[in-house]
């Protein structure tokens with residue numbers, strides 16, 4: 001993230017006490033990310049150091065947050081390696097810090113793999129399929145808040161900032177996606193809770209092994225295929241050109257399908273869904289870039305990257 005809201009050591013101590021985390025040793029603002037305020041919090045509990053991530057939610061509301069936090073808890077309890085939100089003495093996992101909704105989760109070990117090879121992609125594919133299956137009996141529902149309705153709302157807001165060729169691509173792709181979304185093939189796709197933002201910087205590895213998925217704050221109930229497309233568009237491309245990387249994509253898809261084979265309708269719609277995944281992040285990056293928010297450590301993402309990825313997916317459709 002960025003630090004949109006400064007948290008004092010006093011605030012952190014009060015929170016650590018309410019959550020029985022022990023004595024606060026360190027509180028450090030995190031630079032990565034763009035949505036929320038994140039801090040690493042180190043405490044000492046019974047003589048042992050423990051590391052946590054404190055997140056203050058800057059846009060999500062107290063009504064929306066239980067879905068994400070309970071989803072993480074549900075998946076963690078089913079053995080999927082995701083951060084587990086810490087409850088206070090009353091059992092609540094949604095807290096208030098500096099007047100904002102906040103959560104504390106355990107810090108995952110390792111670091112992000114920003115230059116993945118096929119083995120990393122296979123590990124992510126397998127865990128994503130396991131996560132989809134583990135989410136089937138999650139009993140809360142909330143739509144993907146960065147789904148089609150948000151694209152339709154946001155495109156008119158960003159269009160005035162674009163050159164003609166970009167505006168024309170954005171309009172035509174949005175029309176195409178509205179058409180696909182209204183089709184019976186799309187309605188038949190299997191759905192459930194999806195991460196919806198499982199980029200390389202939202203997965204940890206240690207010594208080559210996957211240690212967890214995190215940053216579930218764009219999750220929602222959507223097609224499982226959308227998650228697959230978002231991953232292929234980030235893990236399995238050549239970043240400078242946005243071109244599809246066949247070897248990494250095969251590793252990802254084979255590993256995913258060893259756990260959950262794609263249905264025929266999913267295979268048919270994958271090319272359109274890859275375009276949807278590129279469009280979704282092109283729109284959000286345009287929005288963040290042209291209508292920025294104030295933050296101490298914010299590094300906006302480059303919108304041109306997903307414009308390139310989208311053009312690639314339109315001109316060179318990728319089959320499953």
Ligand SMILES: Nc1ncnc2c1ncn2[C@@H]1O[C@H](COP(=O)(O)OP(=O)(O)O)[C@@H](O)[C@H]1O
Nearest residue numbers: 001030032033034035036053083107108214215
């Ligand atoms: N549970 C976690 N374990 C380890 N590191 C984390 C965890 N959550 C967040 N981080 C670190 O914080 C950074 C920003 O978090 P992220 O959730 O991506 O922010 P944002 O929600 O603002 O996009 C990550 O890149 C990672 O380094």
Ligand SMILES: N[C@@H](CCOP(=O)(O)O)C(=O)O
Nearest residue numbers: 033034035197199215281301
């Ligand atoms: N992954 C998205 C933006 C969301 O940022 P994150 O740090 O929460 O993953 C992008 O790359 O545009």
